[in-house]
Amino acid sequence: ETGVTQTPRHLVMGMTNKKSLKCEQHLGHNAMYWYKQSAKKPLELMFVYNFKEQTENNSVPSRFSPECPNSSHLFLHLHTLQPEDSALYLCASSPVIGGFEEKLFFGSGTQLSVL
Amino acid sequence: GQQVMQIPQYQHVQEGEDFTTYCNSSTTLSNIQWYKQRPGGHPVFLIQLVKSGEVKKQKRLTFQFGEAKKNSSLHITATQTTDVGTYFCAGHRSNDYKLSFGAGTTVTVRA
Numbered sequence: 661e662t663g664v665t666q667t668p669r670h671l672v673m674g675m676t677n678k679k680s681l682k683c684e685q686h687l688g689h690n691a692m693y694w695y696k697q698s699a700k701k702p703l704e705l706m707f708v709y710n711f712k713e714q715t716e717n718n719s720v721p722s723r724f725s726p727e728c729p730n731s732s733h734l735f736l737h738l739h740t741l742q743p744e745d746s747a748l749y750l751c752a753s754s755p756v757i758g759g760f761e762e763k764l765f766f767g768s769g770t771q772l773s774v775l
Numbered sequence: 776g777q778q779v780m781q782i783p784q785y786q787h788v789q790e791g792e793d794f795t796t797y798c799n800s801s802t803t804l805s806n807i808q809w810y811k812q813r814p815g816g817h818p819v820f821l822i823q824l825v826k827s828g829e830v831k832k833q834k835r836l837t838f839q840f841g842e843a844k845k846n847s848s849l850h851i852t853a854t855q856t857t858d859v860g861t862y863f864c865a866g867h868r869s870n871d872y873k874l875s876f877g878a879g880t881t882v883t884v885r886a
Contacts, residue, residue, distance in 0.1 A: 702878040756871030766817040
């Protein structure tokens with residue numbers, strides 16, 4: 661158990677559905693991240709929040725909408741996804757952003773399948 | 776393009792043998808981190824190296840940061856089935872606060 665909890669673990673959705681991924685960290689960290697992990701591809705950084713303020717949007721399509729109500733919670737709202745969006749979505753937290761103290765603690769991920 | 780390269784992409788190892796995987800950056804890194812992701816799992820932080828030429832050991836794993844701080848290696852001795860997984864390196868490039876990940880080396884072990 662890493663202290664970062666993601667729900668749901670698995671999600672199957674149609675292209676017209678709206679769903680949300682949830683992430684909660686119990687580590688007292690200030691930074692939270694969304695990463696996309698596709699088969700045989702590097703980890704892709706999607707969004708970064710520092711003290712609940714978005715500091716990075718890595719050219720992510722608008723069908724992915726993040727929300728960070730506080731430093732402990734992070735959501736990823738999904739709307740009209742495409743089959744190529746099927747992947748493992750990983751949430752992570754870190755004490756800080758940048759520098760030697762930035763160490764990522766990942767959640768177990770949500771395995772998303774878009775039909 | 777990808778800033779941090781890892782080779783090989785796949786490593787098939789006979790149980791009991793040693794192997795090394797490499798991480799190379801086109802620019803100087805201020806630090807290097809290594810993560811391990813077991814099959815079906817999530818990446819887990821293993822270690823961080825900060826100093827030029829630094830070497831750290833964790834049991835059968837030896838991590839090294841190059842003198843020029845542009846490359847790193849992970850050497851595993853006497854490979855065991857518990858070493859199966861994908862090993863990622865990640866680092867902060869100079870003047871960039873973002874952590875850049877390599878694509879990983881996926882290790883399989885033949886018993």
